[in-house]
Amino acid sequence: MGTEAELSTFKSPHDVVVETERLRLRPVYPLTDLYVFHRMRRNPRSMQTTGAETEEDPFKSVSFDRMRTMTSPGSFSFAIELKSNSTDEPDATIGVMGLFRPPGCGYLLDEPYWGRGYATEALSAFVKTYWEYFPEGAPGIRPEDRNIIIAGVYEGNVASEKVLKKAGFREIRKEPVETPSGPSQETVFMIERPNKVLLPDEVTGNMI
Ligand SMILES: CC(C)(COP(=O)(O)OP(=O)(O)OC[C@H]1O[C@@H](n2cnc3c(N)ncnc32)[C@H](O)[C@@H]1OP(=O)(O)O)[C@@H](O)C(=O)NCCC(=O)NCCS
Numbered sequence: 001m002g003t004e005a006e007l008s009t010f011k012s013p014h015d016v017v018v019e020t021e022r023l024r025l026r027p028v029y030p031l032t033d034l035y036v037f038h039r040m041r042r043n044p045r046s047m048q049t050t051g052a053e054t055e056e057d058p059f060k061s062v063s064f065d066r067m068r069t070m071t072s073p074g075s076f077s078f079a080i081e082l083k084s085n086s087t088d089e090p091d092a093t094i095g096v097m098g099l100f101r102p103p104g105c106g107y108l109l110d111e112p113y114w115g116r117g118y119a120t121e122a123l124s125a126f127v128k129t130y131w132e133y134f135p136e137g138a139p140g141i142r143p144e145d146r147n148i149i150i151a152g153v154y155e156g157n158v159a160s161e162k163v164l165k166k167a168g169f170r171e172i173r174k175e176p177v178e179t180p181s182g183p184s185q186e187t188v189f190m191i192e193r194p195n196k197v198l199l200p201d202e203v204t205g206n207m208i
Contacts, residue, residue, distance in 0.1 A: 002064045007031060010071040016133060018078070020125045023118060024091065025078035028070050033079050036093050038063035040110050049154035051180035069100050074140045076102065076130060080122050082113065097122050099130065102138035103145040104152070107163075114159070123167040131193050147193040152177075155185045164189040 012027035038058040040046055047053065055061040070077035077098025081091040095109035095118070105126070109119055127149060130138075137146030151169060153160045154177065169189035177186040 001060055002068070003059060007034060007059075007064070007067070010067060012071055012077070013073050014076060014133075016076075016078075016129065018125050018129050020121050022083060023122055023125070024081040024083055025097065025122060025126060025129070026081060028067070028077055028079050028096070030067050030071055033093065033096075034058050034063065034067050036079075036110075037067065037096055037108075040095070040108055041066075043111055046108060046111055049157050049179060049184075066100070070096070070098060074102060074138055075100055076134070076138055078122075078126065080107075080109070080118070082118070094118065095122070097126055099138055099149065102141045103148050103150050105149050106151065119159075119163045120166045123163055127167060127191060131195075147196045148190050150188055150190045152186045152188050154179060155187070161187065161189075167191070 007030050010030035012029075015027055016025075017027070018025040035058060038053065038061055041053040041061075041063050042056075044052040053061050053063055058064060069075060075098060077096065077100060079093050080095040080097055082094045084091050094113045095107065097105070097107035097119075099105050105123075107119055107123065130149065137143075149169075150172075151160075151164055153164065169191045171187055172190045173188050175186050175188065177184055
Protein backbone atom coordinates (compact mmCIF):
# COMPACT_ATOMS: atom_id res chain seq x y z
CA MET A 1 0.00 0.00 0.00
CA GLY A 2 1.26 3.47 -0.81
CA THR A 3 0.83 6.75 -2.63
CA GLU A 4 2.17 8.37 -5.81
CA ALA A 5 4.22 10.67 -3.62
CA GLU A 6 5.85 7.69 -1.91
CA LEU A 7 6.41 5.89 -5.22
CA SER A 8 8.28 8.93 -6.52
CA THR A 9 10.77 8.51 -3.67
CA PHE A 10 11.58 4.90 -4.61
CA LYS A 11 14.88 4.56 -6.43
CA SER A 12 16.93 1.54 -7.44
CA PRO A 13 19.96 1.31 -5.12
CA HIS A 14 22.17 0.37 -8.10
CA ASP A 15 22.64 1.49 -11.72
CA VAL A 16 23.92 -1.77 -13.17
CA VAL A 17 22.83 -2.73 -16.70
CA VAL A 18 23.44 -6.25 -17.97
CA GLU A 19 23.27 -7.14 -21.66
CA THR A 20 22.75 -10.70 -22.88
CA GLU A 21 22.20 -11.88 -26.44
CA ARG A 22 18.45 -11.20 -26.40
CA LEU A 23 17.81 -9.37 -23.13
CA ARG A 24 18.75 -6.37 -21.07
CA LEU A 25 18.57 -6.38 -17.28
CA ARG A 26 18.25 -2.81 -16.05
CA PRO A 27 17.52 -1.07 -12.74
CA VAL A 28 13.84 -0.88 -11.86
CA TYR A 29 12.04 2.39 -12.77
CA PRO A 30 9.35 2.42 -10.08
CA LEU A 31 7.12 5.09 -11.69
CA THR A 32 6.49 3.03 -14.83
CA ASP A 33 7.46 -0.49 -13.82
CA LEU A 34 4.88 -0.61 -11.02
CA TYR A 35 2.07 -0.82 -13.61
CA VAL A 36 3.77 -3.50 -15.73
CA PHE A 37 4.73 -5.50 -12.67
CA HIS A 38 1.25 -5.23 -11.19
CA ARG A 39 -0.35 -6.47 -14.42
CA MET A 40 1.97 -9.50 -14.41
CA ARG A 41 1.20 -10.21 -10.75
CA ARG A 42 -2.54 -10.14 -11.47
CA ASN A 43 -2.22 -13.05 -13.91
CA PRO A 44 -3.50 -16.14 -12.04
CA ARG A 45 -1.37 -18.43 -14.24
CA SER A 46 1.77 -16.51 -13.28
CA MET A 47 1.01 -16.66 -9.59
CA GLN A 48 -0.47 -20.16 -9.48
CA THR A 49 1.52 -21.29 -6.50
CA THR A 50 1.76 -18.09 -4.52
CA GLY A 51 -1.71 -16.68 -5.27
CA ALA A 52 -2.41 -13.91 -7.77
CA GLU A 53 -2.83 -10.28 -6.84
CA THR A 54 -6.56 -9.51 -6.64
CA GLU A 55 -6.39 -5.77 -5.93
CA GLU A 56 -6.93 -3.73 -9.08
CA ASP A 57 -5.39 -0.48 -7.82
CA PRO A 58 -1.58 -0.83 -7.88
CA PHE A 59 -1.27 1.65 -5.02
CA LYS A 60 -3.36 -0.56 -2.73
CA SER A 61 -1.71 -3.76 -3.85
CA VAL A 62 1.01 -6.10 -2.68
CA SER A 63 2.80 -5.13 -5.93
CA PHE A 64 3.45 -1.72 -4.36
CA ASP A 65 5.06 -3.35 -1.33
CA ARG A 66 7.16 -5.56 -3.61
CA MET A 67 8.30 -2.44 -5.50
CA ARG A 68 9.35 -0.94 -2.18
CA THR A 69 11.37 -4.09 -1.42
CA MET A 70 12.95 -4.15 -4.89
CA THR A 71 14.22 -0.60 -4.46
CA SER A 72 15.29 -0.86 -0.84
CA PRO A 73 18.98 -0.69 0.13
CA GLY A 74 20.62 -4.10 -0.13
CA SER A 75 18.26 -5.35 -2.82
CA PHE A 76 19.81 -6.16 -6.21
CA SER A 77 16.78 -6.17 -8.49
CA PHE A 78 16.25 -5.69 -12.22
CA ALA A 79 13.56 -5.24 -14.80
CA ILE A 80 14.05 -7.58 -17.78
CA GLU A 81 13.74 -6.03 -21.24
CA LEU A 82 13.49 -7.91 -24.50
CA LYS A 83 15.69 -6.16 -27.03
CA SER A 84 13.72 -5.22 -30.10
CA ASN A 85 14.90 -6.40 -33.51
CA SER A 86 13.57 -3.28 -35.15
CA THR A 87 14.26 0.40 -34.66
CA ASP A 88 10.50 1.05 -35.01
CA GLU A 89 9.60 -1.02 -31.97
CA PRO A 90 10.63 -0.17 -28.41
CA ASP A 91 12.21 -2.80 -26.16
CA ALA A 92 9.49 -4.52 -24.15
CA THR A 93 9.66 -4.91 -20.38
CA ILE A 94 8.93 -8.61 -19.94
CA GLY A 95 9.75 -9.40 -16.34
CA VAL A 96 11.57 -8.80 -13.10
CA MET A 97 14.38 -10.64 -11.37
CA GLY A 98 16.54 -10.04 -8.38
CA LEU A 99 17.83 -10.61 -4.94
CA PHE A 100 14.80 -9.06 -3.33
CA ARG A 101 15.90 -10.22 0.09
CA PRO A 102 19.48 -11.39 -0.19
CA PRO A 103 20.51 -14.18 -0.44
CA GLY A 104 17.06 -15.13 -1.76
CA CYS A 105 16.36 -14.52 -5.43
CA GLY A 106 13.11 -14.49 -7.37
CA TYR A 107 11.81 -13.83 -10.86
CA LEU A 108 8.60 -13.37 -12.80
CA LEU A 109 8.13 -13.23 -16.55
CA ASP A 110 5.11 -11.98 -18.46
CA GLU A 111 3.18 -15.01 -19.76
CA PRO A 112 3.46 -14.29 -23.52
CA TYR A 113 7.23 -14.63 -23.16
CA TRP A 114 7.39 -18.01 -21.40
CA GLY A 115 9.04 -21.06 -22.93
CA ARG A 116 11.71 -19.31 -25.00
CA GLY A 117 14.60 -19.68 -22.57
CA TYR A 118 14.45 -16.04 -21.45
CA ALA A 119 14.34 -16.80 -17.70
CA THR A 120 17.36 -19.08 -17.97
CA GLU A 121 19.25 -16.50 -20.03
CA ALA A 122 18.41 -13.75 -17.53
CA LEU A 123 19.17 -15.82 -14.42
CA SER A 124 22.55 -17.03 -15.69
CA ALA A 125 23.58 -13.43 -16.44
CA PHE A 126 22.14 -12.17 -13.16
CA VAL A 127 24.07 -14.68 -11.05
CA LYS A 128 27.36 -13.90 -12.81
CA THR A 129 26.76 -10.17 -12.34
CA TYR A 130 26.02 -10.56 -8.65
CA TRP A 131 29.28 -12.41 -8.02
CA GLU A 132 31.17 -9.70 -9.94
CA TYR A 133 29.56 -6.64 -8.34
CA PHE A 134 29.48 -7.95 -4.82
CA PRO A 135 32.65 -9.94 -4.16
CA GLU A 136 31.73 -9.90 -0.47
CA GLY A 137 27.98 -10.31 -0.94
CA ALA A 138 25.17 -7.74 -1.04
CA PRO A 139 25.43 -4.81 1.40
CA GLY A 140 24.34 -5.80 4.87
CA ILE A 141 24.20 -9.53 4.11
CA ARG A 142 25.03 -11.99 6.89
CA PRO A 143 28.63 -13.26 6.56
CA GLU A 144 27.46 -16.86 6.18
CA ASP A 145 25.30 -15.84 3.18
CA ARG A 146 28.00 -13.97 1.23
CA ASN A 147 28.84 -16.81 -1.11
CA ILE A 148 25.42 -18.19 -1.94
CA ILE A 149 22.18 -17.38 -3.73
CA ILE A 150 19.10 -19.39 -2.84
CA ALA A 151 15.66 -19.75 -4.42
CA GLY A 152 12.55 -21.47 -3.11
CA VAL A 153 10.16 -23.15 -5.54
CA TYR A 154 6.70 -24.27 -4.55
CA GLU A 155 5.66 -27.80 -5.44
CA GLY A 156 4.42 -28.11 -9.02
CA ASN A 157 6.40 -25.21 -10.48
CA VAL A 158 8.35 -27.45 -12.85
CA ALA A 159 9.32 -24.59 -15.18
CA SER A 160 11.01 -22.70 -12.37
CA GLU A 161 12.85 -25.80 -11.15
CA LYS A 162 14.14 -26.35 -14.68
CA VAL A 163 15.29 -22.73 -14.93
CA LEU A 164 17.25 -23.01 -11.69
CA LYS A 165 18.92 -26.27 -12.67
CA LYS A 166 19.81 -24.94 -16.13
CA ALA A 167 21.39 -21.88 -14.47
CA GLY A 168 23.54 -24.11 -12.23
CA PHE A 169 21.53 -24.22 -8.99
CA ARG A 170 21.20 -27.48 -7.05
CA GLU A 171 18.50 -28.70 -4.70
CA ILE A 172 19.49 -28.50 -1.04
CA ARG A 173 16.31 -29.23 0.94
CA LYS A 174 12.55 -29.48 0.94
CA GLU A 175 10.45 -27.77 3.58
CA PRO A 176 6.76 -27.47 4.36
CA VAL A 177 5.08 -24.23 3.33
CA GLU A 178 1.63 -22.69 3.67
CA THR A 179 0.16 -21.58 0.31
CA PRO A 180 -3.15 -19.88 -0.53
CA SER A 181 -4.50 -23.31 -1.48
CA GLY A 182 -3.28 -25.01 1.71
CA PRO A 183 -0.18 -26.76 3.02
CA SER A 184 2.41 -27.65 0.40
CA GLN A 185 6.12 -28.12 -0.01
CA GLU A 186 8.90 -25.79 -1.07
CA THR A 187 12.12 -27.01 -2.66
CA VAL A 188 15.08 -24.81 -1.85
CA PHE A 189 17.82 -24.46 -4.47
CA MET A 190 21.26 -22.95 -4.03
CA ILE A 191 24.20 -21.84 -6.13
CA GLU A 192 27.64 -21.11 -4.70
CA ARG A 193 30.13 -18.44 -5.70
CA PRO A 194 32.88 -19.93 -7.87
CA ASN A 195 35.65 -18.02 -6.05
CA LYS A 196 34.48 -17.94 -2.49
CA VAL A 197 35.30 -15.15 -0.08
CA LEU A 198 36.78 -16.83 2.97
CA LEU A 199 35.05 -16.19 6.27
CA PRO A 200 37.27 -14.85 9.10
CA ASP A 201 37.43 -18.28 10.77
CA GLU A 202 38.49 -19.91 7.52
CA VAL A 203 41.22 -17.31 6.96
CA THR A 204 42.78 -17.77 10.39
CA GLY A 205 42.12 -21.49 10.56
CA ASN A 206 40.40 -20.90 13.89
CA MET A 207 37.83 -23.67 14.23
CA ILE A 208 36.49 -22.62 17.65
C1 LIG B 1 9.12 -19.84 -14.18
C2 LIG B 1 9.30 -18.87 -15.35
C3 LIG B 1 10.15 -17.71 -14.88
C4 LIG B 1 10.01 -19.62 -16.48
O1 LIG B 1 10.32 -18.69 -17.51
P1 LIG B 1 10.71 -19.19 -18.99
O2 LIG B 1 11.38 -18.08 -19.69
O3 LIG B 1 9.54 -19.80 -19.61
O4 LIG B 1 11.79 -20.32 -18.65
P2 LIG B 1 12.77 -21.05 -19.68
O5 LIG B 1 12.15 -20.99 -21.05
O6 LIG B 1 14.13 -20.49 -19.50
O7 LIG B 1 12.77 -22.54 -19.15
C5 LIG B 1 11.57 -23.16 -18.75
C6 LIG B 1 11.70 -24.66 -18.86
O8 LIG B 1 10.57 -25.27 -18.24
C7 LIG B 1 9.80 -25.96 -19.22
N1 LIG B 1 8.39 -25.81 -18.84
C8 LIG B 1 7.62 -24.74 -18.94
N2 LIG B 1 6.41 -25.00 -18.41
C9 LIG B 1 6.46 -26.28 -17.96
C10 LIG B 1 5.53 -27.13 -17.33
N3 LIG B 1 4.29 -26.72 -17.02
N4 LIG B 1 5.92 -28.39 -17.02
C11 LIG B 1 7.16 -28.82 -17.30
N5 LIG B 1 8.10 -28.05 -17.89
C12 LIG B 1 7.73 -26.80 -18.22
C13 LIG B 1 10.18 -25.36 -20.55
O9 LIG B 1 9.95 -26.23 -21.61
C14 LIG B 1 11.67 -25.12 -20.31
O10 LIG B 1 12.37 -26.34 -20.30
P3 LIG B 1 13.44 -26.75 -21.43
O11 LIG B 1 14.54 -25.72 -21.39
O12 LIG B 1 13.89 -28.10 -21.04
O13 LIG B 1 12.68 -26.69 -22.71
C15 LIG B 1 7.95 -18.32 -15.88
O14 LIG B 1 7.15 -19.43 -16.22
C16 LIG B 1 7.22 -17.48 -14.87
O15 LIG B 1 7.45 -16.28 -14.76
N6 LIG B 1 6.32 -18.09 -14.08
C17 LIG B 1 5.55 -17.39 -13.08
C18 LIG B 1 6.36 -16.88 -11.91
C19 LIG B 1 7.20 -17.93 -11.24
O16 LIG B 1 6.80 -19.08 -11.14
N7 LIG B 1 8.37 -17.51 -10.78
C20 LIG B 1 9.31 -18.37 -10.09
C21 LIG B 1 8.96 -18.49 -8.66
S1 LIG B 1 10.11 -19.59 -7.86
